[in-house]
């Protein structure tokens with residue numbers, strides 16, 4: 006292969022690195038009204054009265070909107086395929102506020118200063134209610150987060166509004182009680198994972214205007230342009246045909262921008278005033294009033310025989326979805342779906358529990374999407390089991406992990422590819438496991454190693470669909486039209502690599518266009534690690550179709566059969582040495598009557614979601630005096646099928662690992678007793694800096710996924726999952742105590758050490 | 761109030777409010793490379809040079825810039841691109857949103873430190889956060905850049 010497998014630089018790399026004006030805010034019209042939101046100071050309150058008269062009177066204020074001025078139809082902001090499984094539990098503005106940060110009013114003014122002044126002049130009379138803040142107390146709490154009766158679910162997701170249950174889920178295969186009873190060894194533990202901020206560097210932002218035909222155009226930093234159009238249509242009671250959504254370059258997403266947080270506010274201002282409007286969230290608003298990872302409590306029971314075969318896995322989970330239920334049922338189910346099938350010698354598995362409402366920041370999608378939480382709990386329990394059995398944890402995994410060709414007990418589907426066994430072996434050698442496991446005491450400090458494995462998916466089986474079009478232009482170049490979003494992952498580049506590979510051409514002949522709902526082929530969006538795999542297959546098919554058409558067209562010109570024509574990417578050769586260049590064919594396809602511009606168009610959806618795998622190994626050093634954990638070395642060996650672009654895959658992996666390291670060691674979400682988020686800036690919410698991460702090393706053990714483009718699977722999310730359990734394992738090996746609550750702050754480690 | 765500043769070698773007179781921040785002034789004056797990732801001087805995205813020293817433009821009052829010399833990435837385009845090529849070759853820009861501020865700090869570091877160790881490089885760049893890349897690729901690019909140029 007000429008391009009697939011090569012470290013091609015990103016097609017937009019130089020422009021974005023050197024600060025060209027390509028992002029949402031750079032493109033907003035200079036005369037756009039500035040939109041600001043008044044956020045609730047209370048975790049739960051009813052708005053008795055709201056007085057906007059003074060604010061509206063300020064010169065330069067274009068409009069002030071409250072719950073009285075917006076449509077009354079409930080919706081979800083979750084960027085999911087219709088009909089969304091997330092509950093329709095939102096209004097644009099409501100007379101009930103459900104968390105500190107919930108929206109109370111929308112202000113638009115000629116500039117930021119005026120908008121800010123107007124915000125301060127709105128008078129709200131609140132009846133303050135008792136909030137539900139502790140998610141373990143939410144079910145059956147006397148305070149009900151969603152008392153409204155018009156809340157709607159598209160499916161039976163086990164929603165129980167009056168008991169604060171957003172979703173209920175249960176999967177049980179085999180007889181879990183009997184298998185646990187028959188096990189020689191049973192380990193049991195309850196684990197907690199915290200909410201985590203996506204903390205992409207470009208905060209939420211969008212702008213909108215009416216075009217020449219009076220249609221609403223919304224330009225947004227989003228991962229889900231097509232879903233945003235649908236959300237806007239429903240929430241604003243506008244036909245979708247009147248709306249166009251464009252996404253420019255995106256300054257990071259990590260799942261946060263799979264929820265349409267701000268678009269509606271700009272759009273409603275444009276509809277009410279007829280003027281362009283833009284909204285840019287500050288960092289503090291991004292922390293307090295958008296969404297985060299779901300915090301979870303996971304109780305795990307593992308049963309095994311003395312030889313180390315895991316026979317039963319039982320996970321009871323409780324997930325905190327906060328004030329609204331975006332992604333509540335799906336993040337919940339993914340936590341089980343992507344962690345239990347790893348250990349396929351089990352005869353019984355069970356995953357069950359609830360996602361509950363509380364009066365806190367809503368949870369949403371974040372890289373790993375529940376699998377991160379599930380992996381942390383199950384892997385920690387497997388390491389605990391290894392201790393109990395006295396078996397090396399690498400060895401225990403080798404005995405139990407699912408292998409290619411096996412049918413997984415959870416989904417009853419065959420696994421197409423896996424090199425996880427090789428990943429474990431290689432990682433073990435690279436970290437020097439035999440020399441370092443479990444610990445080396447250096448006196449004041451102790452060093453230790455730990456490990457974990459994980460799986461994710463590639464797209465959503467049976468649901469995700471992407472389409473792609475490749476056109477042969479009049480000059481012999483190609484245009485690749487996509488509906489997916491490159492958030493910095495380099496997906497535009499790798500999709501162009503795939504098209505170029507099929508068409509045997511070079512990168513510079515492919516023009517990539519993505520995404521504009523007026524122009525782009527439909528794509529569910531860039532989430533669920535779907536772009537390389539699902540959109541990638543659509544691109545391969547579309548490019549293949551175009552290639553065929555090119556050959557057929559050349560054969561017609563040569564009066565030959567298509568089978569007699571060969572194509573090397575630039576020249577078509579027929580019988581008796583007849584040739585025509587692609588450029589000439591392209592030109593002739595657009596001149597004169599009876600011609601037709603050649604294009605390939607394909608859609609792809611997959612009945613399976615093949616898992617990529619990672620084996621992660623951590624080496625830590627702990628200061629016995631302070632409990633501070635220093636990460637010395639982190640090794641991840643990854644099976645993402647064929648590596649389409651090694652440079653981009655490596656960076657994806659390094660970045661995801663560091664986010665996982667942040668979850669493990671630093672990122673600590675704190676609320677005060679009234680339910681206000683205290684960690685609302687980078688002062689208080691600590692994402693890793695370059696000093697905090699030690700050395701992170703990434704390696705690949707390729708497999709070949711038969712259902713993927715050129716054998717590829719996904720890589721985006723899976724890399725997020727192993728750091729937390731591997732680091733907890735290393736800490737346990739260092740200090741002899743298990744920590745069960747993230748992050749591993751020095752206080753927690755010290756307390757565990759001296760207990 | 762009026763301030764007279766030199767931006768990327770050009771003397772300019774700007775009208776600014778007393779409490780206006782340099783990041784906003786520069787963006788309003790058309791320097792779109794200025795990005796903001798926080799409002800608390802933690803992220804380094806807004807880094808420009810003031811009189812040759814890397815400085816957070818989100819925490820600098822424009823009024824105080826009267827008579828000073830400001831450099832944005834647009835003003836060192838050639839050198840910035842030379843480093844950006846190495847960064848892009850590593851994949852060390854992902855979303856790219858942090859890159860302009862990061863590059864301004866790297867170029868300043870190159871002027872300031874002779875033959876820095878990995879630790880010295882990491883220390884110098886600590887104020888520049890990146891949520892995408894995990895930093896390792898950026899370090900690889902910086903090391904190549906220093907070798908190439910020294």
Ligand code: FES
Pocket residue numbers: 795796797798799800801802803804805806807816817818819
């Ligand atoms: S914007 Fe974050 S430091 Fe200036």
Ligand code: FES
Pocket residue numbers: 206256257493852853854855856857858859889890891892893
């Ligand atoms: S590349 Fe996205 S924040 Fe650094």
